[in-house]
Amino acid sequence: MPTRSAPAASSPKALPAAAGAGAAVTPKSQPQKALEKLGLRRDIDLALHLPLRYEDETRITRLADARDGDMVQVEAQVTHSEITFRPRRQLRVTVDDGSDTCVLRFINFYPSHQKTLSVGARVRVRGEIRGGFVGREMVHPSFRAAGGELATALTPVYPTVAGLPQAYLRKAVLGGLARADLAETLPAEFLSKNLPQPLSSLREALQFLHHPTPDVMLATLEDRSHPAWQRLKAEELLAQQLSQLQARRVRAAMRAPPLRSPVHGPQCTLQEQLLERLPFRLTAAQQRVGTEIAADLTRNAPMHRLLQGDVGSGKTVVAALAAARCMDAGWQCALMAPTEILAEQHFRKLIGWLEPLGIQTAWLTGSQKAKERREALAVIESGAAGLVVGTHAVIQDKVVFKNLALAIIDEQHRFGVAQRLALRSKMTPTSQVGAQPGGEEPHLLMMTATPIPRTLAMSYYADLDVSTIDELPPGRTPIVTKVVSEARRDEVVERIRSQLAEGRQVYWVCPLIEESESVDLINATQTHEALSAALPGTQVGLLHSRMPVAEKKAVMALFTSGQLGVLVSTTVIEVGVDVPNASLMVIEHAERFGLSQLHQLRGRVGRGAAASACVLLYSTGDAPRLGETARARLKAMVETQDGFEIARRDLEIRGPGEFLGARQSGAPLLRFADLATDTELLAWARALAPVMLYNYPELAHRHILRWLGGKAEFLKA
């Protein structure tokens, strides 16, 4: 009984062959693009793409010998085949290898399945054996006709992404391995130095990991304790240490203008005047980090400092004081923020503080009119503008500073390495991206509200100085956080009503997921309509990322001035928005947000004196309950409001790879080594990296290139 119901498009056979094969200019096929997405460009990148696990296709197991849960390969004859409809439509095939029988079950199947698995056929089947309801079974095993040679090595299974079939990837990786230059970079004396067992050669280690012989203890591959893994981890840790040493050395050789003597003569300096005009006193923490930054700025080597402080801790004023010091010394300062709304907020705040003191500021953004842009560029180039604020527009080629000495980057994790480098290269109009020893660079101050846990800071940001604001300005009331099921939405609306009645304002955030942007837009629009209907007499605003910038700004201005009671928004308010009268934050589908995102969003309230609350609305969709990580995130939000604790838990939930990846840090991530357990190898790498860099510079260079060459910008950072 042939079946035609499976949609042809999802049949594996229906996949298009590599596009345009044989044509003169071959467009990149999907798997090729996926390879690039994984960063697998060079032969060596492919060779260093190591298996996640292995499958043993070297032998045939007798069904009678297979235990429950085993991944086995059997050869057997089909004795029965039928399509059943209970509990749902499926193909059930019984096979017998003489020792026992087993049922193969397929929920998705095609006519080709039935053909290969027709009664009487002998087949080779691979799958996990399970004790099913009616006997032993394999669900969706792989299969083909019986016979043919058995593999002589374990079959590697590589980490992959959607659109990159395992077979294609395997072929690409093994091809890369065969072509790659695997010449040794470690000096022979390093191989056994302070290590319990000497390291094998890179070539041997890679050959082995891609084709392990069947006699290996699989456990040593899985927990990565096998000597071949040790070699790879040692290599990786050494590359990380070398690149950081090198970056530090390059930076130490750079020059920056020491920002010392005020040129304002006997009057008060800008800094002093700014401090006097502030409507508040600096917290002790703000004063401390201010002193740290000031000390850096007086040196003639470029500052390279990360200012971390929780949401609302008052980083902006610290940045403004640094800018004032820079202008006091007669130099220009630039401040770059990731979004236009955030940049504009900084701009207004800084204008409010600095223009009364006679400072001219310039504003640069992608959306401004040509004439406005031309005028801004002119005052930046002439030096009339002491302070330049803007978005990515600040780093465009056309922007030429007269004498930039300090670059400040807000929410630094939202910028890539290349953008930070571009800002640093603005010091002299002719300089290229990438530092030249002895060249000039501005001082760099990066700010973030997502602190880096200490363990990571030590290994990944070893060449960065860190200042931390560890207290909030006084008078803040803690934010009460509640996790509420979507089913109780009405109660939340009631809560909004009572806040509005007290003259407060409310944020309602809807998630935005890139792949389904339009769907989420509909969500936000519907929520906006529903809230408008439920709250007659209240102005409800809508803000989403697809709106033109001018419209966004207009809505934001209405909310800031208090004319809107409720602001429904996709994540555009994620960073830096400051409306002290807002006292309630509702986050819809909170289960879809990352932990640091939730924390940042929550930080939008609790900025004034009013008691504030954050409601995390969750929905489990079709599932009976929330997934484990989503639950862990929401729990963390309820339990703590401390950004450092949040960061620590985030790291725990996500692991360092994703944690750092999200920041586009540019720091080479450790793929293989684990800082927590590979302490011996880390010590080895830390001890030998300086030796290698000074005694074997050529080998060190090749080693860094081999491991990090695909991330070339980092080498210059």
Ligand code: ADP
């Ligand atoms: P963030 O660190 O998140 O960028 P902001 O710089 O936006 O925080 O500051 C948050 C709010 O706190 C602003 O309204 C700011 O004016 C105010 N603020 C900053 N420092 C102090 C202080 N020492 N005392 C009182 N309010 C302060």
Ligand code: MG
């Ligand atoms: Mg800020």
